[in-house]
Amino acid sequence: MKTVRKTTSRCHKCAKEVEGAIVISEGRAYIHRECPEHGVYQYLLSEHGEDYADLDRFYAEVYETASPGRKMHTWITSTTQCQQKCPYCTTDCARDEDEILWEDMNWDDLQEVLHTFERGKLSFSGGEPTLHPNMLEFFREAEKRGVSVQLATNGLKMASKEYCQKLKDSHVKEVRLSLESVTKPDAAKLGLEMHVETKLQAIQNLCDAGISVLLSPTIFKGVNEEQLYHIIEYAKDKPGIHALSVEGFSWNGSGVRMPAEMMIAPDEMMDTIFRHYCKGRRCDLFAIQKLAYAIMNVAGFDLCLKSEFMVFLRRAGNLHPLTDFIHAGRLGWMLDLWRKVIPKQRWIRGLLLLPVLASGVTFRTLPLLPVLLRLVLANRKKLDVHLYPSELLVVALNTNCSTLNADSIVIPHCISSFIFKRDGVVIHQEGVAPVLLDKEEENCRSGFWQRMQDHKWQGPESCKKD
Ligand SMILES: [Zn+2]
Structure with missing residues (x-):
């Protein structure tokens, strides 16, 4: 070892x-x-030990030079009501109503959020946010204020075309829709087979209405791993699906009642993408991850080591990974040079990154450059997924923190922050999930406390005693 x-x-x-x-x-x-x-206890991060270790070192080097940057993504837990109540939901809506710890936010709370929100992206989430009485009002108000908001939903209501039109009329531009499987047998393993047709209809309706779709499957090791491939294939012919934000099951929220062995790390999911789509070397994919960490760091945003990325180009009915169009070997080599200098000043770091970027360009990249530039511009301030070029399909592979994969070097650079209401108070929590379990024993097991304590790593009392 x-x-x-x-x-x-x-x-x-x-x-x-x-x-x-x-x-x-x-x-x-x-x-x-x-x-x-x-x-x-050992939690598997990657099958590719040496290459992953190098990526890990790269991340630590880049992010150690920088204080935590801006959070890209802020989640609003507007309500804990949900028709679906998935047994693995990180918001833990599955328990009985009197046991749920969050309160629904009211219209005054939500307006206050919009008035004080500065930059980045808001996800109007839950529970199921379409069950919140002020949801449409929230989007109309956000539009007036120029705040970028995404609707994070189970999509069930969107099986109605009329409802999709209502969303469109209320300036809903992006919908993040949870979809664990496009086929019934795999959905059945998670008890969700009755929702498959409804969700597929919803996606079609959203595409027809011109609302950008971001699919958000949760992947479980040994359960629906191959669905990652099937969902990407399903998205291939639907240019209205701009991105996939894939969540590897993590042992938190309601999920602590499920086997921890179902956890899956982003790099393991990347193996599925590699197997189905990539012709080159597996190690080339690590150059893309390094580049993503470097760019986000230079842009002043936080990025978590628990995320990996791939961009596909839709062309002639097929998907082509970005690695087909760049010289990943040269890019990786230049990134390794860049990491040796990493100056403290952000603008110098950025300037030095330009020759690195140029090194990855080949004659095959040239026609792609305008499209990639549009992708960068859409992500620049507000992560505007609805402005992503429809020629592309952007796939992010993520997992949440839990006790089992907790890493104190990485946690402060979580890309997310959370807004939720508890005991009558609206709380804005940086970089930690808005999840509390009411039973101390469960708190210990799941480690939510560590993330609720604003990175101070204080366990609950009973944990300290034993
Ligand atoms: Zn112990």
């Missing part, structure tokens, strides 16, 4: 803060930690 870097993590049983490390063992990369009482 070889140590890549040391970090602090949490015990998988008692959630106490323990020494941890990113390690390589038998060619694989893990986050390893050892509790004096409960022993060793």
Whole structure:
């Protein structure tokens, strides 16, 4: 076992803060930690040990030079009502009503959010946000104020064309729709088979209405892994689907009642993409991840090591990965040069990144440049997914933090912040999920507390005692 870097993590049983490390063992990369009482726990990060270790080092080097940047994405937990109540929801709406810890936000709360929101992207979320009585009003008000908002929904209501028209009329431009499977047998494994047809109809209706669709599947190891491929294939012929934001199941929220073995890291999901779409070397995909971390860092945004990216070009009924169009080997080599200097001043870092970018360009990239430039511009301030060029399909592979993959070096650079209401107070929490479990034991197991404490890594009292 070889140590890549040391970090602090949490015990998988008692959630106490323990020494941890990113390690390589038998060619694989893990986050390893050892509790004096409960022993060793290793969470698989990648099958490609050395390459992943290099990516990890790159990330640590780039982000250590920078204080935490801006959050790109702010989630509003508007309501905890939901028709679907998935057993793995991070918002944990699945429990009985009197056990739910959040309150629905009222119109005054929501207006206040819009008045004070500065930059980045808002996701109007839940629970199921279409069940919130002020949802349409919120989007109309956001439009007036020039705030970019996305509707994060299960999509069930959008099976009605009239409802989609209502969304369109209220300036809903982007819908993030959860879809775990495009086929019934895989959906059935998650108890969601009754929603498949409704959701596919909803996606069609949204595309017809000209509302940009971002599909957001949750992938479970050994359950619906191949759906990642099937969903990408489904999106291939629907240019109205601009992006996929894939969530690897993480052991938090309602999910702590499901087997932790179903967790899957972004790099494992990337293997599926590689297997189906890429002709080159697997290590070339790491150059793309490095580039994404470098660009976001230079742009002053946070980016989590628990996210990986791929961009596809739709052409003649096929999807072509970005690696077909760039010289990834040269790009990776130049990024390794860039990392050796990384100056503190952001603008110099940015300037030095220009020759790096140029090194990846080949004659095949040239016709793509205007499209990629449009993608960069759409992401520049407000992550405007609805402005993504329809020739592209952008795929982000993410996972949330839980006790089992906790890494204190990475957590402060979470891309998200959360707005939710509890005990009559609207709370804006930077970089941590708005998830609290009411049972201390569950708090310990899931480690939500660590993220609720604004990175101070304080466990609940009962965790400290044992
Ligand atoms: Zn322990």
